[in-house]
Amino acid sequence: xxxxxxxxxxxxxxxxxxxxxxxxxxxxxxxxxxxxxxxxxxxxxxxxxxxxxxxxxxxxxxxxxxxxxxxxxxxxxxxxxxxxxxxxxxxxxxxxxxxxxxxxxxxxxxxxxxxxxxxxxxxxxxxxxxxxxxxxxxxxxxxxxxxxxxxxxxxxxxxxxxxxxxxxxxxxxxxxxxxxxxxxxxxxxxxxxxxxxxxxxxxxxxxxxxxxxxxxxxxxxxxxxxxxxxxxxxxxxxxxxxxxxxxxxxxxxxxxxxxxxxxxxxxxxxxxxxxxxxxxxxxxxxxxxxxxxxxxxxxxxxxxxxxxxxxxxxxxxxxxxxxxxxxxxxxxxxxxxxxxxxxxxxxxxxxxxxxxxxxxxxxxxxxxxxxxx
Amino acid sequence: xxxxxxxxxxxxxxxxxxxxxxxxxxxxxxxxxxxxxxxxxxxxxxxxxxxxxxxxxxxxxxxxxxxxxxxxxxxxxxxxxxxxxxxxxxxxxxxxxxxxxxxxxxxxxxxxxxxxxxxxxxxxxxxxxxxxxxxxxxxxxxxxxxxxxxxxxxxxxxxxxxxxxxxxxxxxxxxxxxxxxxxxxxxxxxxxxxxxxxxxxxxxxxxxxxxxxxxxxxxxxxxxxxxxxxxxxxxxxxxxxxxxxxxxxxxxxxxxxxxxxxxxxxxxxxxxxxxxxxxxxxxxxxxxxxxxxxxxxxxxxxxxxxxxxxxxxxxxxxxxxxxxxxxxxxxxxxxxxxxxxxxxxxxxxxxxxxxxxxxxxxxxxxxxxxxxxxxxxxxxxxxxxxxxxxxxxxxxxxxxxxxxxxxxxxxxxxxxxxxxxxxxxxxxxxxx
Numbered sequence: 001x002x003x004x005x006x007x008x009x010x011x012x013x014x015x016x017x018x019x020x021x022x023x024x025x026x027x028x029x030x031x032x033x034x035x036x037x038x039x040x041x042x043x044x045x046x047x048x049x050x051x052x053x054x055x056x057x058x059x060x061x062x063x064x065x066x067x068x069x070x071x072x073x074x075x076x077x078x079x080x081x082x083x084x085x086x087x088x089x090x091x092x093x094x095x096x097x098x099x100x101x102x103x104x105x106x107x108x109x110x111x112x113x114x115x116x117x118x119x120x121x122x123x124x125x126x127x128x129x130x131x132x133x134x135x136x137x138x139x140x141x142x143x144x145x146x147x148x149x150x151x152x153x154x155x156x157x158x159x160x161x162x163x164x165x166x167x168x169x170x171x172x173x174x175x176x177x178x179x180x181x182x183x184x185x186x187x188x189x190x191x192x193x194x195x196x197x198x199x200x201x202x203x204x205x206x207x208x209x210x211x212x213x214x215x216x217x218x219x220x221x222x223x224x225x226x227x228x229x230x231x232x233x234x235x236x237x238x239x240x241x242x243x244x245x246x247x248x249x250x251x252x253x254x255x256x257x258x259x260x261x262x263x264x265x266x267x268x269x270x271x272x273x274x275x276x277x278x279x280x281x282x283x284x285x286x287x288x289x290x291x292x293x294x295x296x297x298x299x300x301x302x303x304x305x306x307x308x309x310x311x312x313x314x315x316x317x318x319x320x321x322x323x324x325x326x327x328x329x330x331x332x333x334x335x336x337x338x339x340x341x342x343x344x345x346x347x348x349x350x351x352x353x354x355x356x357x358x359x360x361x362x363x364x365x366x367x368x369x370x371x372x373x
Numbered sequence: 374x375x376x377x378x379x380x381x382x383x384x385x386x387x388x389x390x391x392x393x394x395x396x397x398x399x400x401x402x403x404x405x406x407x408x409x410x411x412x413x414x415x416x417x418x419x420x421x422x423x424x425x426x427x428x429x430x431x432x433x434x435x436x437x438x439x440x441x442x443x444x445x446x447x448x449x450x451x452x453x454x455x456x457x458x459x460x461x462x463x464x465x466x467x468x469x470x471x472x473x474x475x476x477x478x479x480x481x482x483x484x485x486x487x488x489x490x491x492x493x494x495x496x497x498x499x500x501x502x503x504x505x506x507x508x509x510x511x512x513x514x515x516x517x518x519x520x521x522x523x524x525x526x527x528x529x530x531x532x533x534x535x536x537x538x539x540x541x542x543x544x545x546x547x548x549x550x551x552x553x554x555x556x557x558x559x560x561x562x563x564x565x566x567x568x569x570x571x572x573x574x575x576x577x578x579x580x581x582x583x584x585x586x587x588x589x590x591x592x593x594x595x596x597x598x599x600x601x602x603x604x605x606x607x608x609x610x611x612x613x614x615x616x617x618x619x620x621x622x623x624x625x626x627x628x629x630x631x632x633x634x635x636x637x638x639x640x641x642x643x644x645x646x647x648x649x650x651x652x653x654x655x656x657x658x659x660x661x662x663x664x665x666x667x668x669x670x671x672x673x674x675x676x677x678x679x680x681x682x683x684x685x686x687x688x689x690x691x692x693x694x695x696x697x698x699x700x701x702x703x704x705x706x707x708x709x710x711x712x713x714x715x716x717x718x719x720x721x722x723x724x725x726x727x728x729x730x731x732x733x734x735x736x737x738x739x740x741x742x743x744x745x746x747x748x749x750x751x752x753x754x755x756x757x758x759x760x761x762x763x764x765x766x767x768x769x770x771x772x773x774x775x776x777x778x779x780x781x782x783x784x785x786x787x788x789x790x791x792x793x794x795x796x797x798x799x800x801x802x803x804x805x
Contacts, residue, residue, distance in 0.1 A: 035637070039644035046653055185788030188730040189781060190738065196765075196773060204765055211766075302731075305648040309738050313760075323649065324742060327656050339653055342646035350643065 021358055028354045036347040037116065043339050044111050057100065065090040115340045121333045135337045139319065143341070145214055146318030149234060150307060153241040158296060160246055165253030165292075166280060169261060180250055187248035190302075192309040195240035199313070202236060209236050212315030237314045244306075245299050252295045256288045263287075289360045297353045304346060377793075379786030387600035399597045403589065403750040410588040414471045416769055417579035419591075431466035433576040438557065438569060456486075456559040460572045464495075465550050469532045472575040473515040475555075477507040477568070484562035488570070491558075492534055495551025500525070500534060507559075507568065531575075583771050585755070586762045594750035595775060601662075601751050602733045602783060608666060609732040613673035614725045620674065621682035622713050625690055626705055635679065642675040648738060655744040662736075662746040669735060678724060682717060689716050727791035730784035737780060752776035 069075055069087050078086070095101060114121070121135050128138040168177050202209040210216065215229050260266070261284050269279045311320035319338055326334035394402070402409060412435050422428055438458035479486050490502040490513075502521060505513065515521065516531040525533025537549035559568040582591035624635040647669075654668050689695065690713070698708050739745045740753025741760070759765075759772040 035640045035644050038641045042645060046650060185785050185792055188784035188788035190734050196777065200765060200770065305646055308648055309741060327652060335653065335656065339646065339649040342649045343644050346646055347644050
């Protein structure tokens with residue numbers, strides 16, 4: 001280890017692998033943050049183009065002022081024209097206070113800081129389970145179920161595709177290999193599509209697994225039973241995600257393993273007499289991981305966007321289903337905030353993958369066009 | 374290759390659908406409404422289930438009254454005439470009809486005719502269905518007549534009027550097969566009055582694909598969904614692939630800050646979540662299919678595929694014939710268009726073909742959420758209707774399975790072709 005370490009330090013000029021990693025993380029973090037800022041800004045622009053949200057705000061102000069003025073007993077004695085004049089005055093005051101007469105571009109920066117600092121305002125119709133109208137709390141309540149489902153599914157997908165890909169690369173041309181290739185096109189259909197079929201078979205027909213939701217109603221009392229119940233409800237959605245992505249992942253990782261096991265240095269290692277497990281780990285797995293991670297990242301993004309419908313199909317209480325409810329209620333603040341959260345989740349996913357990429361690929365250097373291609 | 378054959382089949386179906394049912398007619402059929410679909414049953418199974426052994430579900434019987442006997446009613450004067458109308462049919466199915474309805478048509482000036490309806494069953498029983506005055510066009514839905522239901526022992530009329538009572542009284546549930554007759558005795562109060570009646574015994578199967586909750590024949594939507602899905606997928610794939618390619622080529626050729634800018638824009642685009650943004654656009658602005666198509670293409674121009682094309686173009690840029698072209702003074706645009714882009718087109722093909730089903734499913738996703746184009750009959754719309762009406766819980770599996778099968782077929786066929794193309798054309802995947 002000593003010799004190798006010195007060599008790498010001499011080449012890169014870094015003090016230690018961990019220092020390199022830290023610097024890389026910071027660099028990528030900042031770059032990703034900037035990209036996220038731009039992305040969120042674009043989202044805000046899209047949501048506000050056409051002045052739709054402004055109209056809602058003006059209507060809200062008018063309504064609120066009208067209600068206030070009419071409810072005030074002292075003002076009842078005034079003639080109607082006076083009342084109207086008073087209301088118009090108040091409306092102008094409110095609009096100035098909220099800055100609605102400022103040009104939109106200037107205000108959009110304000111919305112941007114709001115979105116980035118996650119002060120997301122109040123919902124129009126939805127309420128969180130704890131009774132709050134704050135969008136931030138509503139979203140926070142819905143985030144853990146989504147994360148639970150998708151992190152579990154991704155980890156399972158990644159492990160399965162690596163193990164199966166490695167297994168198949170050693171059996172090129174065998175029946176299993178050809179079966180996997182034949183099944184690879186099944187990944188054309190998104191996860192929620194298979195979800196419907198799974199519900200049909202396992203819930204409607206065989207009646208062994210629940211139709212949807214995260215826990216049974218009423219939920220079990222003890223923590224252990226609650227956990228088991230959640231797991232039981234997770235089986236079908238996770239399976240749906242897996243079916244929708246696994247064959248393609250196995251196919252691509254197996255292809256990469258095949259490509260890298262034909263390299264000369266693998267022949268060298270075999271000639272040297274290294275055990276098969278060591279060859280696989282050091283000479284095949286290590287160089288194949290970066291492109292596999294890239295492909296995995298692409299499929300991840302696909303799964304994220306499909307997650308909305310998956311959650312609806314399975315009635316899973318996550319952000320996707322929340323977005324759908326907000327659409328039905330035309331609750332603008334929640335809709336915009338959910339899209340922003342999705343942008344964040346995507347950014348975090350990319351960031352985590354970049355870190356893993358840096359851990360795995362020692363050729364990644366700061367300043368070069370590194371990171372997940 | 375199986376995939377290619379399937380694609381051809383799909384294209385043929387798509388073209389056929391457009392020719393057989395012209396666009397305007399399709400939209401009108403799909404918009405539905407009573408005038409068009411009133412004589413089809415609700416939520417009927419596809420007709421071919423009757424091929425299965427042991428299944429003998431009723432089809433819809435719609436008959437206009439035949440005999441018309443008019444004479445004068447002796448007791449009354451003043452030109453009151455009697456009319457007797459009868460409809461008879463043979464019922465040999467194993468299951469009860471889903472609904473029964475009578476459609477009266479009367480011509481009169483002021484005084485509406487009176488109709489007295491009775492039902493004659495094969496075993497000789499006669500059930501009176503009451504009397505009513507008839508307007509210009511009146512619909513009497515027999516199966517929703519509560520008093521009739523009570524008179525039939527609590528059974529819904531469409532069952533009570535067809536039950537074999539020789540077994541145990543009413544709950545036997547067995548269909549009495551044989552010759553049924555509907556008799557209408559009408560009283561016409563004016564010289565020129567006229568009365569006509571049509572009996573519709575709604576079946577439980579209809580057509581090739583069944584019907585939905587609004588009595589629309591699903592075959593229309595399934596057929597017409599084909600060209601729409603294919604067109605959308607194709608246009609989106611072409612639009613995004615070609616523009617992505619062009620931009621990658623431009624970036625690689627000019628290099629420098631243009632290249633870096635394109636890279637940054639690509640990263641930003643990767644952060645923008647596609648479906649949520651489409652949801653935003655369709656909720657706030659427009660749900661027209663063209664708008665959706667435009668936004669999808671826009672979001673996919675700067676996709677991550679740029680990296681692959683970029684790597685390839687970088688390779689191509691250093692090749693000798695490009696150098697030669699530069700040496701004899703060819704302009705940048707010429708080099709890009711004439712030399713670089715044609716080189717990469719074979720690489721484009723597999724990705725392009727594999728992208729088509731993902732766009733088809735994207736449009737389906739939007740329609741499933743209820744945000745698709747509301748006037749177009751697409752497969753996603755069928756799924757949306759099915760889901761909104763609880764198809765899986767109510768057991769209307771055909772409603773969900775038929776569009777899903779077509780979607781699966783489309784996806785698989787294009788994916789298979791794309792994979793085959795990939796194995797042939799992608800140099801990285803060539804193994805000895």
